[in-house]
Amino acid sequence: MKFYDCSIAPNPRRARIFIAEKGLDIPKVEIDIVGGENLEKEFLSINPRGLLPVLELDDGTRFDETMAICKYLEDLYPEPPLLGTTPVERAKIECLQRKMEFDGMIATSEAFRNNTKNDNFSYRSLPGVDTVGAIEGLVERGNKTLGVFYHWLEKYLTNSKFIAGDRFTMVDITALCAVDFAKWVELDIPKENTNSLRWYEDVSSRPSAQA
Numbered sequence: 001m002k003f004y005d006c007s008i009a010p011n012p013r014r015a016r017i018f019i020a021e022k023g024l025d026i027p028k029v030e031i032d033i034v035g036g037e038n039l040e041k042e043f044l045s046i047n048p049r050g051l052l053p054v055l056e057l058d059d060g061t062r063f064d065e066t067m068a069i070c071k072y073l074e075d076l077y078p079e080p081p082l083l084g085t086t087p088v089e090r091a092k093i094e095c096l097q098r099k100m101e102f103d104g105m106i107a108t109s110e111a112f113r114n115n116t117k118n119d120n121f122s123y124r125s126l127p128g129v130d131t132v133g134a135i136e137g138l139v140e141r142g143n144k145t146l147g148v149f150y151h152w153l154e155k156y157l158t159n160s161k162f163i164a165g166d167r168f169t170m171v172d173i174t175a176l177c178a179v180d181f182a183k184w185v186e187l188d189i190p191k192e193n194t195n196s197l198r199w200y201e202d203v204s205s206r207p208s209a210q211a
């Protein structure tokens with residue numbers, strides 16, 4: 001297997017943390033998104049949409065979505081379980097994972113990529129090859145959705161150590177990456193959200209968070 005990565009980007013980081021939690025050692029190929037390497041011919045032959053991460057199998061099969069990569073690896077290496085162990089648990093984790101992804105990751109992406117003061121990305125509202133220009137109103141929607149993300153994060157953490165219960169899961173991975181990504185638009189966990197702050201300190205101190 002081969003993992004196409006970008007060390008500063010939040011979606012590759014989700015997969016990297018997942019891989020580290022599983023204790024796997026998958027060779028990595030670093031692609032420089034800021035320098036535009038993901039839009040050059042060589043990488044487009046790997047992923048025509050120009051997006052990272054990508055997991056490549058030894059037979060050349062490739063997956064270009066973080067959750068597909070994680071689901072594939074969970075099937076191959078079930079321990080420790082990060083996506084749930086029973087049908088009910090798996091469905092619950094899927095529900096929460098999507099909320100963290102849409103309200104946290106995608107909202108930050110909207111707020112960041114549509115800011116026309118942001119020279120590197122303002123001409124590309126969408127990541128990858130699809131050229132949609134910045135839409136200024138999406139900055140406000142992104143910022144407001146991040147408020148929703150933080151509100152629910154605090155609620156989910158009121159009575160449990162991790163977002164989906166007693167065990168660290170993919171939900172925590174996506175939320176952690178979203179919180180760190182939101183620093184790019186200067187929207188941190190609100191000071192009064194004590195459960196979220198306690199959780200953030202805990203999950204950030206896991207060795208996988210440095211992966």
Ligand SMILES: N[C@@H](CCC(=O)N[C@@H](CS)C(=O)NCC(=O)O)C(=O)O
Pocket residue numbers: 009010011012033038050051052053064065066067126127128129
């Ligand atoms: N839905 C994809 C999103 C992947 C994505 O947006 N990746 C970003 C990095 S976080 C990217 O490749 N950006 C390239 C660009 O900005 O051109 C996933 O979950 O893996």
